[in-house]
């Protein structure tokens with residue numbers, strides 16, 4: 535039972551392919567749990583596709599492909615290294631991850647190796663812990679894979695996606711008996727206090 539979904543703006547950006555890679559992965563993870571949002575994305579893609587069909591075709595130069603390749607700025611395809619975490623949903627199964635960091639007692643962070651202006655990773659939080667207090671300056675998405683947390687907007691279980699509108703005044707706390715595993719991506723995220731020092735040290 536999914537209770538928390540991405541905003542319409544986020545789903546539309548996802549369908550249009552304009553979300554940065556890490557944010558797109560978190561959205562895709564939610565979609566793997568949520569038939570309602572899959573339908574919404576399929577509709578948005580169909581509308582976008584029919585708009586493209588209405589555009590008049592433009593002839594390409596004979597050497598268009600050569601020109602594109604000659605630019606040499608094509609992004610490198612991501613290195614797909616299967617990770618050890620069992621039961622990762624489809625979109626995350628073949629992502630590449632960095633090493634796992636113990637960022638605080640009961641909190642482990644494993645960065646996703648993605649490109650683009652957002653970054654992301656897996657957070658494994660032990661029962662009773664809180665997420666680090668932080669502020670964000672852009673879109674931030676969190677999808678629960680296992681366990682659950684609570685914040686001012688309610689309870690988030692497996693498949694639920696949190697998309698906060700402002701800063702977290704009250705960091706989410708883990709209320710499940712098992713560790714809570716989330717995939718998180720953010721465009722701008724600043725930790726406070728000692729966490730902030732650590733964030734700069736490990737280059738987040």
Ligand SMILES: [Zn+2]
Nearest residue numbers: 539540568571
């Ligand atoms: Zn949904």
